[in-house]
Amino acid sequence: MSDDIHGRIQAQIDEAPVMLFMKGTAMFPQCGFSARVVQILSHLHVPFRTANVLEDAELREGIKQFSNWPTIPQLYVKGEFVGGCDIVTEMFQSGELEQLLKEKDIPHQAAA
């Protein structure tokens, strides 16, 4: 059961170069913290995929175990855990997020 969900998460982060586990969807985020990460990724024109943990109780618990991280949202880039809303926001503000995207060869547009 839990191996199953971990396998499913692994497949998701392997498939999508930028994968965001969030509450709601990119179009309709259901939480301010999730909304902020969507906003940052959109601002940088990063192509990303999302999974809505509110529609999937197994995923909601599974992703917390998988990442060893107790809160949502959670951002993965090229299979690597980047962090939640605070870390993504700090990295965006300091320019480290763009640096990471560049290093990982993720298409994006420089912030103005």
Next chain:
Amino acid sequence: MTEQATDGRPTGRGAGRAARIEASLAAAFSPAALSVTDDSARHAGHAGARPGGETHYSVLMVSEAFRGQSRVARSRAVHEALAAEFEGGLHALALRLLTPEEADAAVRSAPGAKPGA
């Protein structure tokens, strides 16, 4: 720049978990500065909010313990110190975790910062 534990903390129903968070973090990280804010009222009615509040908090902490640690590692250490709170209904925890040098730099670069202030 040590902050008083009681400064700015809402009294009443939010004080229980905030006090426990503060005590746990103070014990685990010997912080040079620590402030815990209960944001639950701002999230009332959201998913994860509970009628009794005590669900959403912000922590600003300055500690030597973060030296040489990545952001993810710092946050994980804090999450670990507060595992019991997460199990007991803590829903959201905004973290700003700095070394003393990073805190000094943040103060200097803050808008409106005055030299020597």
